[in-house]
Amino acid sequence: MTIQRCQILLELDENAPKHLTPMQIAKTFGVSKATVSNIVSAYANGGIPAIIKINRNPRSNARRKMDGRMEAELLRITCSPAPDGRVRWTLRLLEKQIRLEFDEPISRESIRIALKK
Known part of the structure; x- marks a missing residue:
């Protein structure tokens, strides 16, 4: 830049x-x-x-926690059947599942933005 x-x-x-x-x-x-x-x-x-002087945008790729591999895994989870007792995946359920699979906390907002793309 x-x-x-x-x-x-x-x-x-x-x-x-x-x-x-x-x-x-x-x-x-x-x-x-x-x-x-x-x-x-x-x-x-x-x-x-x-x-x-560098002014970084907080939404820039430099700060993004979800890479392409995580986004692909998120889509795989979202397209799979919802957990027992649930009709569909919610952002909170997706957040918990991602945390279980990757041992890394990802915010609901990051998940929402990734799914919106």
Whole structure:
């Protein structure tokens, strides 16, 4: 992410061989035009230290507890018959079952988001 921010700034340099517009840069790097303008304003206000500072999104993949293997196992459990005495799987039941199978606590919200995908 930091490297990409610096590359965006280099592309915006007027002395660059191919001077691109912010919209062209956004398309090239796969970001929005607002991201390009936010990088420019952060650089204008704080210089390079403001660009290097990493702000992580709490919903980013870096913090995700459920990987693809766990999601596949969750789907397998969800598609299986519900436990005895139950009509269907609930988020609480799925949470308990995942905890039993993986020995790792996964929140109901993480399960809900994985199933929503």
